[in-house]
Structures are given as structure tokens and as C-alpha cells.
Amino acid sequence: MSQNSKGVIMNERTRNLIELDKKYLWHPFTQMADWLATEPVIIESAEGFFLIDTEGRRYIDGVSSLWCNLHGHRVKKIDNAIKAQLQNIAHSTLLGLGQTKSVELAEKLIRIAPGSLTKVFYSDSGATAVEIALKMAFQYCQNLGQKTRKKFIALRASYHGDTLGSVSVGGIETFHSIFRPLLFEAFFVPAPHPYRFDGKSCDCARYTLQKIENILKSGTEEVAAVVLEPLIQGAGGMIVHPQGFLKALRDLTRKHNVILIADEVATGFGRTGRMFACQHEQVEPDIMCLAKGITGGYLPLAATLTTQQIFDAFLGPVAEDKTFYHGHTYTGNALGCAAAAASLELLEENKTIESLPPKIELIKNYLAKITELPFVGDVRQCGMMNGIEIVQDKSTKQSFPRHKTIGVRLCQAMRKEGVMMRPLSDVIVLMPPIAIDLPLLEKLLTIVYDSIKNELPRILKGN
């Protein structure tokens, strides 16, 4: 019998599964040497807001299964919607063919989306939703005869997915720099957050806007679109933008007749406290990318929403070559659309988004306490999206050396207390399913607080 990290006896089956996992799998965003050297947890099932592993241990799903789960797991309504859909059909193509569920969902999405958006183009991941947005914006300009508009403006530290187009507008050096030779060129401007200015205070929104305007008014008309994660840059470390930045950017892009692409893959479906982040500032983007939470965290589905104006520029006789030649085999998958429609109905029935303010307030109160703890640097919140930065030196906000993997080890300590977390280097991400109840949210926050207070010094001492 072997022992796992908690000292509990591992059953034969778990050991076997771990062995097979290590033999056959290559995990995403994972240094496999570390993976092979440690004892991974293998999830088997779930119940509400808890994940359950093969040893029967339960963990609060503290990061919504990588930011996508909204209502918890095994939710009756979504389960039933998928089962009912299976009675009809699991998948048929949208290439030259219609499908009931994709129609019903599109109508629902347009009803809740910012007013400018009237058309839905489906795909299956956040990366493809962004890829489509970029190609759409580019070809829109080409179709209008604006042949010089071939480039994009993006923010440093932005994350838009891992396909090459999405990586081209991505600004996280650790993830993206190696691929630079494969990418198309983009204009990068600083993220509007003092965090990116070595902690010095600055009028960073104005600075970023100025940089963008300088590019737009150069007279060369090179830019097809500006792409950004509205309000908060998730994977870049939960970087929150100053209020008003998004609105000002919308005004600026309108003024210069440039498309604004809002990547709401992470922020969409209530995560920031409203249905979509753009709605906090009454912004209507020209293109909006949706994925992660769209199915409530059940199935891979994504959507790129756009305006009538962009759609119309693709109309014409086939010989004019205005057609948007893009699609994926599983585009608009019926099971995914059924799950998404049920998830949207649930948001409405349960008034999930309307009931967020007390949860957001509770998190805010705990974050205020957490800020006071040793080794805590910046603490950032945007509704239900939160980042707690762990630093070596509280006064200078100097980070720990990367090889110390403090974030990972702290999250492992939280795991032992029954919370499943995944950090962004040394930023502890706190992003529970938005439907989580207040008592469980408080339990999660208590474990996070206690771990930073008690376990972190222990981890550091062991160094």
C-alpha cells in the first residue's frame, strides 16, 4: 500500500489510474517533469460545487474548473437538457444546414448581448472564437477595399487563447515568446494598470489610450481592429483596468473607424457581476467572443457575435469572394447548444447574476483582510474574478524567484484543506462558480485566508 500526500491510503484503482495517466497523457500548460514526479489528483465525479476524486475526497471547485463552471456540477436542468437532446441528435453540421438548438441559442444570445450585436458565428473554444473574430475583422476590411488594414492592436499581458492567431495578439511573454517566429505582427500597448508600471501610480488609462491613438492617427490606416479583454485581463494575472478605460477606448475606436473586439471568454456570463463586462460601461463592441461559461461549464462551445454592418460586408455573389471561409467540424454542436440554452435559462430562473452583490461584497471583505497578511502584494477584484498576488517583499512588491513555485505550493496546501485552486504563477486565482451559496463561499474564503496566513510561512520556512 502506498500513501498519498495526506497520509491516507490510496486504493489500488487510484494507483493504477495515476500510472496510466503518467504513461499516456500529456497535460496542457503543465511541466510534465513535475507532473511525473508528483502524485496527481484524479477527479472522478462531482456534486454541486464539490469535485470528488478517486479516493472519495471532496474539494470546493475554487476556480470553476478553469473559469467555466457557473451553476456547479451535475445540475439537473442542464443534465436533463443534454439527455433530452440526445433523444434527438448529438450533432449535425452547420455547413449549409440548419439545426434547431443552434437557432434557439443564437436567439437567446442576441437577446442578452449588447444591442449592436445581431449575428452569431459558432465554434468550440475561446481560442477559435478569437481566431474567428480576427479573421472576420481582417476580411471585413478587405471586403470593403480597405486593403492596408491588416494589423491588430492588443494589450501587453493579454491572453486570447493558444491557436497561432490568438497567440499573435497575446502578450504573456512566458507563454508566447517562444512562438514569436510563427506569428503575425501586432501593435502592443501597455495594459492600463499601475501593476504593470512597477507599482508606481500613473494615469495609466490615459497613457494606454494615448499610445493607441498615436497608432490610429498615424495616417497609415494599418489597423483592422483593437482586441482586448474588457475590464480585467485574466490569465495575465487578473489585471483590472481603471473605470472608464473601456468606454474611452470604444469612443476612440469609433472616432477612427476601427473595429473593437471584446474578448469576453472569461468575463462573460456573470463573472464580473453583470452578464457581460462591456455592460458595466454601456459599451457595444463590434465583435464579442464568448466561450468558457457559455454552457455553464459543461461542453466545449463558443460563439463570436458581430454586427449587421460587419455581416453585410460579406454578402455578394460567390464569384466576388466575399464569403467567410472559416468553420469547424463541430461548429454549433447540438449538445453544446442545448446545454448553453439550459444554462441561460437557469441564470434567469435563479436570478444568479442579480444575487451576486452580497457574494462580491463578502469576497471584498475577505480580500481586505488578506491584503494585510505578510507576503501579500496586490489584491485585485472584478466581481467574482479575483487575484491575490504573493510577493517576497510586501513594501517593494518584489516577486519570489520563479523556481520557488510559491503559487503552486500554496495551492497544493489549500488542496489539502479541501479547496481546488490553480494559480497564475504567484497570483492566487479565486474564481468560484457564480451560483455558489454564501456559506460555502465563506468557507472557501476562510480556507484561502488561513492558508496564506498559516501555511505560506511554513512553506517558506521549508525552503
Ligand SMILES: *Cc1c(COP(=O)(O)O)cnc(C)c1O
Ligand atoms: C481562456 C481564455 C481564452 C481561450 O479559451 P479556450 O477555450 O481555452 O481556448 C481566450 N480568451 C480569454 C480572455 C480567456 O480567458
